[in-house]
Amino acid sequence: MKQYGLILMYVLSSWHLTAQERLTAVILPEIGDSLGYAVDTLATAFVVGPAGEDLVWDFSNLKRTGRRSEVTRDPATGAGSSFFPTANLMMRTGIQERYMRKSSRGIEDLGTFTQSAGGPLGGFSGPNVYPKPVFTTRVPADFGNVLDASLESSIALSADFIPDSIRNSLPIKFDSFRIRTKQIIHKDFDAWGKMKLPAKEWNVLREWRTVTTSNSVDIKTFLGWQDVTLLAAGIFGPLLSSGTTNSYFFWSNSSKGFIANVSVDSAGNTRQIAYKPDAIQVGTEVVDAGSFAIFPTIFQDHLVIQSPLNKTTIHLYDIHGKLIYTSKIQNEAQPIELQNMATMAAGLYVIQLVDSDNGIQFTQEIKKL
Numbered sequence: 001m002k003q004y005g006l007i008l009m010y011v012l013s014s015w016h017l018t019a020q021e022r023l024t025a026v027i028l029p030e031i032g033d034s035l036g037y038a039v040d041t042l043a044t045a046f047v048v049g050p051a052g053e054d055l056v057w058d059f060s061n062l063k064r065t066g067r068r069s070e071v072t073r074d075p076a077t078g079a080g081s082s083f084f085p086t087a088n089l090m091m092r093t094g095i096q097e098r099y100m101r102k103s104s105r106g107i108e109d110l111g112t113f114t115q116s117a118g119g120p121l122g123g124f125s126g127p128n129v130y131p132k133p134v135f136t137t138r139v140p141a142d143f144g145n146v147l148d149a150s151l152e153s154s155i156a157l158s159a160d161f162i163p164d165s166i167r168n169s170l171p172i173k174f175d176s177f178r179i180r181t182k183q184i185i186h187k188d189f190d191a192w193g194k195m196k197l198p199a200k201e202w203n204v205l206r207e208w209r210t211v212t213t214s215n216s217v218d219i220k221t222f223l224g225w226q227d228v229t230l231l232a233a234g235i236f237g238p239l240l241s242s243g244t245t246n247s248y249f250f251w252s253n254s255s256k257g258f259i260a261n262v263s264v265d266s267a268g269n270t271r272q273i274a275y276k277p278d279a280i281q282v283g284t285e286v287v288d289a290g291s292f293a294i295f296p297t298i299f300q301d302h303l304v305i306q307s308p309l310n311k312t313t314i315h316l317y318d319i320h321g322k323l324i325y326t327s328k329i330q331n332e333a334q335p336i337e338l339q340n341m342a343t344m345a346a347g348l349y350v351i352q353l354v355d356s357d358n359g360i361q362f363t364q365e366i367k368k369l
Helices: 002-018 229-240
Strands: 034-040 052-058 066-073 089-093 096-103 106-114 126-138 146-158 176-196 201-221 224-227 243-251 260-264 270-275 293-295 303-306 311-318 323-330 336-338 347-355 360-368
Touching: 034 311, 034 347, 066 360, 106 146, 126 146, 201 229, 303 347, 311 336
Parallel strands: 052 176
Antiparallel strands: 034 066, 034 270, 066 089, 089 096, 096 106, 106 126, 146 176, 176 201, 201 224, 201 243, 243 260, 260 270, 293 303, 303 336, 311 323, 311 347, 347 360
């Protein structure tokens, strides 16, 4: 009898372990992926709770108050691509491009490129090439895993970058200066269980993430580089902001991107929640991208769409991720024509074709003249 009891305990223990969510390379982005998230900025009453196993997070009553998106692009299309020759992925957020290298082991960050923002400090732009690639996402990832990463970069600029009126008022003369940035990232996969969202219930692995950022300024004089951060604070203002951000990420091996991201303050109070608004999973069916067609990609008043899917939902987003058009169609092996688009504002858009039954999607960037 004792022997049977030990066997039963072993079986139950094995089942318990297999119930845990394990993250693999399935969650990693690819060129062309466009991930849309709903954002609830009023979800302050939701509690994330302590670390643990086999937990349940009921976020089924979240309400959309905003939207955000992540679009993964070909690094060759970026303004800073020449500084990151080994990059195979790029994401653009506002005026900043993030360059990455994806492999079977995860995502390595290579650095960022900032485009000119205009204004009094409009010349503040250029590459932040990290001294060495840093893994910021590793797979596989399991409950109990910890990842620590440190990102350090600097931008050196001529003293001419600073207006004469400001530079001449400084007590120290210098030829050039540099801005140094350091980020310390800590990720702790501290819980697993089920997450209930408005559209679907997901098996998830929770990641507790803290990111501490510090900035400093050096000037180059005849004595070499000198730290003048305190003196420069009044000149550069927000560019030198430092601090720590805290958030919880919930991941599922059934989907690319996160399932939910809960931002919290230093006391652990929820600030906002970004979450997956649909039930689309990673598809197991492979559809040849050549079977899709969206043309012309530079258009004026109409678009023609060819899809191999039996039924397709069309989403059209502006470059900021705002959904401006959606339509469900039944594909009868005939091209679908979208007309009367002449009133749309000129600019870049992202069109996404989705088969929600199979989790298959195709994304194309288009331009309205």
